[in-house]
Amino acid sequence: MWCSEHEPPTPHLEFERKSSQIFRGDTVKLECDIDGDNWTYTLQCGDKKYNSKDENDFEITVELTQSCKCKVCRGSVCSEWSNAVNLTVSDNPIVTVKPQSSVFTGDTVTLICDVRRSTGRTIYWFKNYNRTKAVSATVTLREVRVSDGGRYSCAVQNKTTQSQGVELTVRERPKPVVRVQPDGRVSRGQTVTLSCDIQQTDVINWRYSWNKDNSEIHVSQSQEYRISSVNESHTGDYSCTGRETGGSRYSHTSDKVTLTVSGKESCDTVYSKLKIKGEVN
Known part of the structure; x- marks a missing residue:
């Protein structure tokens, strides 16, 4: 004490x-x-x-x-x-991956070997501990495939120690599925909900873009796009795309789903209006 x-x-x-x-x-x-x-x-x-x-x-x-x-x-x-x-900071090279270490097929990935005081010397690259043909400090992988994933490291000529390995993960680019509730054919006045369903990815948060007849109409963090009291102008082909929030990944564009709105109001809509007016007991 x-x-x-x-x-x-x-x-x-x-x-x-x-x-x-x-x-x-x-x-x-x-x-x-x-x-x-x-x-x-x-x-x-x-x-x-x-x-x-x-x-x-x-x-x-x-x-x-x-x-x-x-x-x-x-x-x-x-x-x-x-x-x-x-x-004591190691003088070994450092590998960085841009834009990020988890990507989708078709993306472009850049691997950078930071050699610090060894500028001008030959660089060797390794994938899963096996030496590759690349010999420059920067390696660009275009239109990556799943097989491009693995542990990447680099070393400087005449030095035995490799950099720390960086794991590159390549997954298939997902394709969303658009679902329509209650149906793709509705009557004027009904409420329609479109949902953009993206499966089998490690993306935590998506930002969803909605298109109608190939023109963007709505962007939000919610996977649902709700249209209240539809009318004939809402008839068209709808699709969606997901983009990773805070990241570089994006999905394919979904197949188009056709929404058809008829001019005749549904029985449910008519009933609701009558009930509001107090004409239905």
Whole structure:
């Protein structure tokens, strides 16, 4: 237990290691450990300082090899700096995938090998640990197929260590199905609901575009498009397309579904109007 008139004990800085190597851009967690509470924590890594009230753990993004240390304060009284923790950033290449690592068939994917200080040297690419023919820092895969999926990594000529692998997942581009409720043939005044059903994907959120006679008429996050009190002008061919919210993927366009609205009002519609007017008991 620490008394306020004495200098506080020296904290201990711990590094929570998730893998054997740290790559540029990785996020690491450091914990400034000391007994007691109501501390203000300061972490210093290289020239940067991070402060936290009450929370003793820090998550930082590492760009360079650097040494980190921490101290605690309560009021104007501060501890000595803790032990140093060295964050050594691997000099191995880094692979990035654009636009993203999960795509659909037919998309274009760019693989980039960031070699940092090895600019100008020959680059080797590997797919599922087997060397490919590509030798440039940037590789573009056009109209990808499911078979293009796999683990991609790169290495610099005369260096034995490969980059971390990046998993490219290629799935078949889905095709939505349009469903119509209550039916594709309705009478004037009825309510019609069109739903855009997209199956077998890992996309969490879609943004749905609706077309009528090949012209876009509605875009929303809801897979349903509702038309209240239809009339003859709503007759036409309807289709939909899904686009990933916050991503680059999109579906095929669905097959067209024809909605036909007759000029005669349905019995249900007539009954509802009469009931509203109080003409039906």
